Amino acid sequence: MSDCFDNEHNQLIVCRNCLINGFKLRTRPNSGAINLGIGSINITPERSERFLFSLPYKSSYHQFLIPSNSNIKKIDDLKGKTIGIHLGSPTIDYLKVYFNNNIQFKYYETFMDLLNGLTDPQVSAIVTNSDQAQYWASSTPDCKLLGDGFPFGIGFGVVARLDQAELIEKINQALIEIENDGTYLKIYNLFFQP
Structure with a gap:
């Protein structure tokens, strides 16, 4: 090299x-x-x-995105729901603790697959880094931010x-x-x- x-x-x-x-x-x-x-x-x-x-x-922050027509109002409303997440993301363990294991995950390999999982919709919400979440929320009419970004790692x-x-x-x-x-x-x- x-x-x-x-x-x-x-x-x-x-x-x-x-x-x-x-x-x-x-x-x-x-x-x-x-x-x-x-x-x-x-x-x-x-x-x-x-x-x-x-x-x-x-700094590393993560944030949830939900479909723009979702009835979900706050992060705690995601309990018992399916969340889209990047395969291998370290955020999984954090979310399991936060939601007391009352959450399911659907794993995606790419950012676009993750976004498509939300807009199809295959999941109730997705979680990704805050910069990406904010970009998608501002450029994709099919999704919106849920709650504030949370520090991670x-x-x-x-x-x-x-x-x-x-x-x-x-x-x-x-x-x-x-x-x-x-x-x-x-x-x-x-x-x-x-």
């Missing part, structure tokens, strides 16, 4: 062999097939036992195999550098701010 940094500008650039589909996070990073996973990947204590993570680069981070400590250290150094020089704030304001 080539270095993940542009030596002239000392900025992080996109690497080849990166993982985007979080579903494959369960198996792919430690298989040797990829070097890094970059996306809306939650850092959790359980995942940190199996993978290396960078410092968090963004330690934040979003770059994930790597357990043998990639040096690469994660480079990522962390770059994250610290762009935070210190103001670049991160510019990126955040441009791409992450609602």
Whole structure:
């Protein structure tokens, strides 16, 4: 793999062999097939036992979406219902506790399958990261937000195999550098701010 940094500008650039589909996070990073996973990947204590993570680069919030014609008024109304969720999502355990195991899940591999599961409708609600939920609610007339976003995990981070400590250290150094020089704030304001 080539270095993940542009030596002239000392900025992080996109690497080849990166993982985007979080579903494959369960198996792919430690298989040797990829070097890094970059996306809306939650850092959790359980995942940190199996993978290396960078410092968090963004807070992680999740949010429910429901069909726009739904009679559901509050999150607690989802008890006993079926929720659509990404296959392998760490949010499942949190929701089982929140709903006291009085909830069913239907699993989807892709974001579009998840959204289609809501609009078909195959489920009463879906849960995904708040940025995605807010985007869908604003651009899809068939769905709306339910309740506020709730914090989940330690934040979003770059994930790597357990043998990639040096690469994660480079990522962390770059994250610290762009935070210190103001670049991160510019990126955040441009791409992450609602």
